[in-house]
Amino acid sequence: MSTKIAWPVPAPGLPENVHPALAAMARAASAAYGDARRRHTRAELAEKVADGADGTPTMRVDEIVEAAIAEEADRHRVNLLSEEVGFVDNGSAVTLVVDPVDGSNNAANGVPLSCFGGTVAVDGQATEALTVWLDTGRAWHARAGEPVPFRTTGRTALTGAxxxxxxxxxxxxxxxxxxxxxxxxxxxxxxxxxxxxxxxxxxxxxxxxxxxxxxxxxxxxxxxxxxxxxxxxxxxxxxxxxxxxxxxxxxxxxxxxxxxxxxxxxxxxxxx
Amino acid sequence: MSTKIAWPVPAPGLPENVHPALAAMARAASAAYGDARRRHTRAELAEKVADGADGTPTMRVDEIVEAAIAEEADRHRVNLLSEEVGFVDNGSAVTLVVDPVDGSNNAANGVPLSCFGGTVAVDGQATEALTVWLDTGRAWHARAGEPVPFRTTGRTALTGAxxxxxxxxxxxxxxxxxxxxxxxxxxxxxxxxxxxxxxxxxxxxxxxxxxxxxxxxxxxxxxxxxxxxxxxxxxxxxxxxxxxxxxxxxxxxxxxxxxxxxxxxxxxxxxx
Incomplete structure (x- = not known):
């Protein structure tokens, strides 16, 4: 028996200074995923509806969220490189490299571990990245070469890791x-x-x-x-x-x- | 470098009709864990501070949360059976079987997957259970023999599972x-x-x-x-x-x- 996922998807808590197209895509991804969970059962979200540009099958949840992101790429006149649609050239020097729903299988089945991942690339160089844990709205933002408010453990060896x-x-x-x-x-x-x-x-x-x-x-x-x-x-x-x-x-x-x-x-x- | 966990711990979203001692313990566990994250670094939360009644080492995070739960057992005059302290006989026919922080290693290190698990046992029979995902406040409540608002997939074989x-x-x-x-x-x-x-x-x-x-x-x-x-x-x-x-x-x-x-x-x- 396939049921709907009972929990809501909160809006992402984004820091300031996120690239406008990147922020818009993250918000669109959260909204689209939340809407998809309200409308579709787990089995419907997981249904294979196409083959993606990356050579792997596209689930309905991927398709829904990517469509929302592609709209934002058009609106903000940036190029998009995304899992299912591949490269969309909107004539910009800026390309957003996006995984609309990372952890698609989790996202479709209700395991609350899936996220939006987006990276800004300018002339082929990654300059900024945003990760949003869709199930909670938590976000991690970084710009290349600038300090961030989080830090790795610094551990140097696998033993004990x-x-x-x-x-x-x-x-x-x-x-x-x-x-x-x-x-x-x-x-x-x-x-x-x-x-x-x-x-x-x-x-x-x-x-x-x-x-x-x-x-x-x-x-x-x-x-x-x-x-x-x-x-x-x-x-x-x-x-x-x-x-x-x-x-x-x-x-x-x-x-x-x-x-x-x-x-x-x-x-x-x-x-x- | 050990840092504090940056994210807050929300109060649990409890359904009505949860056994009062069980609800109080879940709230106490969330509050104590949230407070512990504000006060202690990851390394401090993970520090081994004792050996538990179950024969495994007790981390500081376990000790802090269990202490808050034991207070509620006293206040509500129920017995407690818990991971670190073992059996606490408060002279009741009701025993709360509790895992104060399930996923202690996650809880101490900031992997956002830890929970409170509590079960009401009356004269040795489990009658009611509450699971609270501490990092999000999501809760699952069930009483033996009564309908619940969630359902398993019903799958019957490992192949495809x-x-x-x-x-x-x-x-x-x-x-x-x-x-x-x-x-x-x-x-x-x-x-x-x-x-x-x-x-x-x-x-x-x-x-x-x-x-x-x-x-x-x-x-x-x-x-x-x-x-x-x-x-x-x-x-x-x-x-x-x-x-x-x-x-x-x-x-x-x-x-x-x-x-x-x-x-x-x-x-x-x-x-x-």
Whole structure:
């Protein structure tokens, strides 16, 4: 029996000075997701309605929220690079790289761990990022090179660390268990963007895809600004450069960690 | 660097007709946890300050919240069975079985997934339960034998199911991976009481300790009322009876599932 999700979605608590298009998109995402939860059951939110530009299926919840975001891109005359629609060229030097609903499966089923992730890129350089935990309205905002009001734990080694992981797949089950064995504690929240915000604020030491190459740019773009601003590091397990690229078929195994040393330690354990 | 947790703890949104002692304890737990977050850094909240009645170390956050709950037990003249202090006999036929802070590690470090879990037992029978997600104030209330405003998914088989798991340990890593392989998706939120509430409301199909025998009565008591009231089942992987017992050294491997059939399917996969 599929029911509606009983809880409301609050408006995001945004700090001042967020890029107007980015703020508008975050507000639109929250409003659209809240409306979708009122109108649709869990099964309806999870229904596959298309194939996305990133090569993965699009759920109805993704489609609804992305449509609201695309409207804001048009209104603010910025380009949009987003999970389902791909690259929308509105003739601007500014591109917003957006994951409309990170943790789509959580969002569709009512696990209260999903978020909006948006990054401003100017001429291919990420300058600003905003993460909004949709279920609570909590927001993390960062600008490249400017101080932020949160800080990673600073931990430098995997032994004793708490690590959030993508769930294991057959192709990387051994690497997954190596990390789990060595870490003090592991979690799987199924929402990369939110989990990277928890690294940035010092609630967990690291987040890692242990080599499954699941991450797309939209999953990692907010972390690429937010985590370094808080004293941490974001790398790919296999050393591939993380770069703003409209080709959403590219994949990475991202690590966001409290320090570069911890990121490197994690990568070494994953690679065996 | 250990920082304070930046976010406030809202008062719980309690339904009417909650047992007065239970409601008072939930409010006291929220207030005490919120106050502890304002006063202490993450490292201070996580500091081991004693050994609990259940045989596991007591963190400062556990101690602070349990003290506030024990005060309410005295005030309301009910007995208390709680994680750290054990059984407190206030000469009543009513015992409140309480996990003051389920997900202590989350609570101490700022991962926003921790909750109060309280169960009313009259002459050894669980009659009523309340779960409050401390970070948001969301509450789930159930009375044995009465309808509740939420419902499990009703799913009956592990194939295709979403399952939350306790994190793996060396002693049960193989069983853990068998469940992960067969399930559609697994998560580890590190908060049994809250994860069982998500089963009750139909956001995940099941929660399971895959055989590590980590669960104590205080971890499972709320689920024993809440999940059956919503159409699901709570069992032990090895078939041991789940019963209200003041001996907190007893351990189980709990399964809370959308249906009895799914619970049995999970137990069979765990046992191999």
């Amino acid at each position: 708490t690590v959030n992981l993508l769930r294991p797949h057959k192709r990387n089950a051994e690497a997954w268990m190596r990390v789990a064995d060595k870490a003090q504690r592991v979690r799987i929240l199924s929402t990369t963007v939110l989990e990277c915000a928890l690294v940035a604020e010092g609630s967990v030491d690291a987040f890692c895809d242990p080599g499954s190459d699941t991450h797309r740019l939209v999953d990692l773009a907010t972390a690429m600004v937010t985590v370094p601003a808080a004293g941490g590091a974001v790398i790919d397990v296999r050393g591939r450069p993380l770069e703003i690229d409209p080709d959403l078929t590219r994949r990475w195994s991202g690590i966001a960690a409290a320090s570069r040393a911890l990121a490197d330690d994690l990568a070494a354990i994953v690679l065996g | 979403t399952v939350n798991l306790l994190r793996p340990h060396k002693r049960n890593a193989e069983a853990w991976m068998r469940v992960a392989d067969k399930a559609q998706r697994v998560r580890i939120l590190s908060t049994t009481v809250l994860e069982c509430a998500l089963v009750a409301e139909g956001s995940v199909d099941a929660f399971c300790d895959p055989g590590s025998d980590t669960h104590r009565l205080v971890d499972l008591a709320t689920a024993m009322v809440t999940v059956p009231a919503a159409g699901g089942a709570v069992i032990d992987v090895r078939g041991r009876p789940l019963e209200i017992d003041p001996d907190l050294t007893r351990r189980w491997s709990g399964i809370a599932a959308a249906s009895r059939a799914l619970a049995d399917d999970l137990a069979a996969i765990v046992l191999g």
